[in-house]
Amino acid sequence: MENINDIKIKLIQKVCESENYYLLSSFLKNLENQSKDIVSEQDLLYKSEKPLTDEEVEEYFKEDEIVLPDYVMKMIERGMDDIKNGRVYTEEEMDKMDEEWLK
Structure with missing residues (x-):
């Protein structure tokens, strides 16, 4: 040391x-x-910074409800249906398609 x-x-x-x-x-x-007291608690980043109350923390991290437009929901449903019915490509198949496309 x-x-x-x-x-x-x-x-x-x-x-x-x-x-x-x-x-x-x-x-x-x-x-x-x-x-001077190196063991003291860390100073706040900003002088105006103060610890949040439980209510403020709950409000800050509250989840907002997200409403997607109908056309987006239809695209998601179509994608889920493709997955369920096996209409998907493997990574190797996608790599081959990329190679063909880049020629």
Whole structure:
């Protein structure tokens, strides 16, 4: 395991070598905002962020009813009927059709 001084030296070297403005500024902001109590809970991503209540979680993940147009439902039903009656192609058959089409 590396000691703290080795880690500091490697960090300084990487920072000096980097030309990535966004990476460096992000790294600086992260260090400046670092809590002195390293064991404390993680800071919220945004200052306005707060944990959701049970009701808010339920509303957020509520399933919406999706109504498909009749023509889409007919296409799905036709496809299901094709599967049920064996009107399908294997992967190998599709590969052969692709090869013929690409000639």
